[in-house]
Amino acid sequence: MAPDTRRLTAVLGGGGSIAVAMGIMNVATYGFTMVAARMLGPGSYGAFASLMATLLVVTVLQLGLQATAARRIAAEPEHVAQIEKTILGVTYRAAIALGVLLLVLAPLLNVVLRLDSLLTAAVLAVVSVPFTIMGGQAGILQGERRWGALSILYILSGVPRVVIGTALLLWQPSELTALIGTGLGACAPVVAGWWFLRGRIDSGVHSEDHGFRRVIRESVLNSQVLLAFFALSNADIVIARNVLSEHDAGLYAGGLILTKAVLFLPQFVVVIAFPSMSTIAERRRALTGSLGLIAVVGALATAGAAVLPQLALVFVGGHRYDEIADHLWIFAILGTVLAMLQLLVYSVLARQGKRSVFLVWAAFLTLVALGLSADSLRGLLSVVLTVDALLLAALLAISLYVTRPSVGGLVPAATEAD
Numbered sequence: 415m416a417p418d419t420r421r422l423t424a425v426l427g428g429g430g431s432i433a434v435a436m437g438i439m440n441v442a443t444y445g446f447t448m449v450a451a452r453m454l455g456p457g458s459y460g461a462f463a464s465l466m467a468t469l470l471v472v473t474v475l476q477l478g479l480q481a482t483a484a485r486r487i488a489a490e491p492e493h494v495a496q497i498e499k500t501i502l503g504v505t506y507r508a509a510i511a512l513g514v515l516l517l518v519l520a521p522l523l524n525v526v527l528r529l530d531s532l533l534t535a536a537v538l539a540v541v542s543v544p545f546t547i548m549g550g551q552a553g554i555l556q557g558e559r560r561w562g563a564l565s566i567l568y569i570l571s572g573v574p575r576v577v578i579g580t581a582l583l584l585w586q587p588s589e590l591t592a593l594i595g596t597g598l599g600a601c602a603p604v605v606a607g608w609w610f611l612r613g614r615i616d617s618g619v620h621s622e623d624h625g626f627r628r629v630i631r632e633s634v635l636n637s638q639v640l641l642a643f644f645a646l647s648n649a650d651i652v653i654a655r656n657v658l659s660e661h662d663a664g665l666y667a668g669g670l671i672l673t674k675a676v677l678f679l680p681q682f683v684v685v686i687a688f689p690s691m692s693t694i695a696e697r698r699r700a701l702t703g704s705l706g707l708i709a710v711v712g713a714l715a716t717a718g719a720a721v722l723p724q725l726a727l728v729f730v731g732g733h734r735y736d737e738i739a740d741h742l743w744i745f746a747i748l749g750t751v752l753a754m755l756q757l758l759v760y761s762v763l764a765r766q767g768k769r770s771v772f773l774v775w776a777a778f779l780t781l782v783a784l785g786l787s788a789d790s791l792r793g794l795l796s797v798v799l800t801v802d803a804l805l806l807a808a809l810l811a812i813s814l815y816v817t818r819p820s821v822g823g824l825v826p827a828a829t830e831a832d
Contacts, residue, residue, distance in 0.1 A: 433682040435565035440678060442572030446579050446595075453587045462589040464527045465538055466596075472542050474644055475512060476549030478637030479505050481688070481763045482629060483553025488689035491558075498554050498611065500629050505550030508633070513543045534590045541597035544604045551607030559689055563610040567603040575599030636763050642774040643759045646805075647677070647752050649778060650798045653785040662791045668735040669745040669795075672719065672726060676749025677756065680711045684757050691764035698817035701761050705754055705810075712750025719743040744795055751802045758809040770812055777805040 447466075451459045483501040487494050516523070516539035524535040548567065555564040579595025654666040683704050690700035719726040720743035727739055738745075762770045781801045788794035 431561050431565040432568070432685050435568040436682050436685070439568045439572035442576045446576040449576065449580050450583065450592050453583045454589065454592065458587070458589045461527065461529055461534075462592045465529075465534070465589065465593055468523065468527065468538065469541065469545065469596075471641075471644070472512065472516070473545055473549075474637045474641045475508060475633075476546050477640050478633045478635075479508065479546070479549040480553035480556065481636045481640070481760065482633045483550055484557040484688055485692040485764055485766070486629075486632075487554060487557025488559075488692040494558065497557075497629075500626055501550050501554060502611070503626065504629050504633060505547055508550075508630075509543045509546035512546055513539045515539075516542055529589070531590060534593060537590065537593050537597065541593060541600065544597065544600040548600065548603045548607060551604065551611060554611060555607070556685060557689055557692075560610070561686075563606075564685075566606055566610075570603040570606050571600070573599075574602040632766070639759060639763055639771045639774070642771055642778060643756065646774060646778040646781060646802070647755075649781055650785060650794065653782065653788075654791075654794060657786055657788050657794065658791060665735060665738045666791050666794065669738050669741060672742055672745045673749040673752065676712055676715045676746050677752045679715065679749075680708045680753055681756075683707050684760050687757065688760050688764060691761050697761070697764065698814075698819065701757070701813060701817060704757055708753050708757060709750065712746070712753060716743050716746040716750060719746040738791070741792065741795065744799065748795070748799050748802065751799065751806055755802060755806050755809065758806065758813055761813050762809070765816060767812075767816070770809060773805060773808055773812075777801055 450462055454462060479501070483497065486497045486501075490497070517536060520532060520535040520539060523529070523538065524532050527535070529535055548571065552564060552567055555567065575596055576599075578598045579592055582591040582595040585591065651667055651670055654663040658666060687700045687704040690696040691704075723739040723742050726742045726746075727733065727735055759774065781798060784797045784801065785794055788797055
């Protein structure tokens with residue numbers, strides 16, 4: 415079998431296992447959310463939802479560590495032992511530092527999130543620790559392209575949560591027990607990650623580029639880029655609650671369920687493509703091929719929402735959202751644009767672009783400014799889609815320019831910083 419054929423087979427096989435694993439993780443996570451909503455009731459579930467939203471913001475550090483580890487190992491596999499040792503050291507320290515910070519902020523979180531329970535706010539700090547540790551572990555496995563082991567980590571990120579969390583809610587239904595269940599479930603992938611990464615022997619090949627301070631700096635920068643994308647992709651729901659009526663804001667939130675589904679559906683493509691986008695020889699082909707695959711998935715979802723809007727409504731929330739049935743295909747397009755944007759953001763991380771992130775923050779500020787002037791659901795949706803599409807076009811143009819082949823077939827080093 416030719417080398418290219420073997421590589422393609424390996425990628426497809428890895429993509430299949432990652433796709434299945436992430437599907438199981440997402441279904442399990444969604445399942446626990448539904449269980450918690452039913453068992454806690456509106457009051458307690460509202461508190462738990464606010465805790466999960468806070469935890470989601472915190473995970474940008476987890477994703478930043480994962481991106482740093484995967485990029486460095488994929489780009490310089492000859493230094494894998496040193497990188498792994500440094501990444502794990504940074505990860506453990508970052509996890510403890512974040513946990514301590516959240517513990518100090520527990521009284522403030524208790525007030526802001528209206529928890530009426532300082533203990534619950536303190537538990538959130540503890541729960542953040544295993545979530546952060548998993549980021550570094552997953553990044554190492556991703557960079558080494560150990561798809562089977564990484565798939566197990568993703569499965570363990572979802573299944574134990576729903577099993578342990580449901581058991582605790584059956585014992586005592588409260589937002590505190592739901593949060594404890596989430597934290598205990600998050601320990602499972604950490605244990606598995608430790609098992610998969612045990613016994614690494616340092617080869618003695620070292621580089622100053624993979625020192626402690628440089629890894630910390632890159633992790634912080636990566637987290638900041640991902641925070642920009644997170645802010646951009648979630649700002650519209652906050653804007654909707656401020657410019658639309660309560661009824662229309664609820665309809666918009668319902669439509670965003672489909673948007674998020676289309677965004678996360680091809681997420682496995684990003685996981686598989688990122689190591690290849692971190693190498694000069696493969697980055698352009700990985701980027702264009704992955705964008706094409708995401709576009710196909712998004713086009714199929716959009717066509718389904720346009721042709722079968724009533725079926726799409728089932729996934730949104732049922733007939734109570736009939737008023738947005740004719741708009742669901744637009745929400746699907748928005749999800750496709752965001753999925754492609756996410757890949758391009760990771761492409762920026764893979765090549766360590768410095769200036770492209772300013773475009774993401776600029777798009778976020780533009781979205782907020784224009785979104786606050788919207789006076790209808792369709793108007794807000796148009797603003798969001800336009801801003802995101804323009805950002806997509808700009809990042810795509812920059813990425814294609816930066817990854818263009820030179821006369822000798824390599825990317826000019828001068829373009830690496832955007």
